[in-house]
Amino acid sequence: GQQVMQIPQYQHVQEGEDFTTYCNSSTTLSNIQWYKQRPGGHPVFLIQLVKSGEVKKQKRLTFQFGEAKKNSSLHITATQTTDVGTYFCAGPIRSQGNLIFGKGTKLSVKP
Amino acid sequence: ETGVTQSPTHLIKTRGQQVTLRCSSQSGHNTVSWYQQALGQGPQFIFQYYREEENGRGNFPPRFSGLQFPNYSSELNVNALELDDSALYLCASSLGRRNEKLFFGSGTQLSVL
Numbered sequence: 001g002q003q004v005m006q007i008p009q010y011q012h013v014q015e016g017e018d019f020t021t022y023c024n025s026s027t028t029l030s031n032i033q034w035y036k037q038r039p040g041g042h043p044v045f046l047i048q049l050v051k052s053g054e055v056k057k058q059k060r061l062t063f064q065f066g067e068a069k070k071n072s073s074l075h076i077t078a079t080q081t082t083d084v085g086t087y088f089c090a091g092p093i094r095s096q097g098n099l100i101f102g103k104g105t106k107l108s109v110k111p
Numbered sequence: 112e113t114g115v116t117q118s119p120t121h122l123i124k125t126r127g128q129q130v131t132l133r134c135s136s137q138s139g140h141n142t143v144s145w146y147q148q149a150l151g152q153g154p155q156f157i158f159q160y161y162r163e164e165e166n167g168r169g170n171f172p173p174r175f176s177g178l179q180f181p182n183y184s185s186e187l188n189v190n191a192l193e194l195d196d197s198a199l200y201l202c203a204s205s206l207g208r209r210n211e212k213l214f215f216g217s218g219t220q221l222s223v224l
């Protein structure tokens with residue numbers, strides 16, 4: 001069936017280092033969304049990308065949607081301890097439109 | 112705060128029992144989606160309700176069922192609980208069928224013993 005895969009599963013960085021997580025879909029997506037879940041919390045919507053090759057920035061976060069609309073990335077510049085959490089990408093199921101989530105990338109930041 | 116509330120926050124049940132989880136959607140939202148999140152995993156889609164009708168279902172057995180009420184709040188029912196049903200159950204509300212920008216509640220942590 002349709003899958004959304006993320007790598008890496010875990011990333012440990014020193015505060016101030018950059019971080020990137022990658023998302024790949026087995027099928028073309030109409031859009032891709034990114035969510036952040038803090039430890040013990042619930043997923044919180046970060047952004048939605050719709051257009052092929054789209055790049056969006058939110059302060060230190062840069063989101064990209066691939067030209068083929070099958071992959072995406074999230075890059076954080078100069079990580080801070082507040083960036084700790086699990087980052088999920090999610091895309092709509094082709095036949096239904098409901099969102100399926102990747103397994104996430106868990107980011108830990110050492111001060 | 113998302114405005115999506117779930118109850119109860121924690122629940123302990125034994126195998127074979129039945130459970131009902133509740134969700135109040137954010138004001139103005141007419142769509143509710145339910146997800147199951149096992150420890151260390153991503154949310155797995157269970158089903159979605161749009162204007163009181165089921166609008167999509169994931170790969171979950173029929174013992175997982177749901178409802179949406181006229182005020183757009185929702186229930187998730189699980190019958191014949193199994194140990195593997197232990198997980199965080201998340202409710203998310205959104206506007207319309209397009210599944211754009213889900214607002215999640217804090218979840219119900221279900222433990223099945």
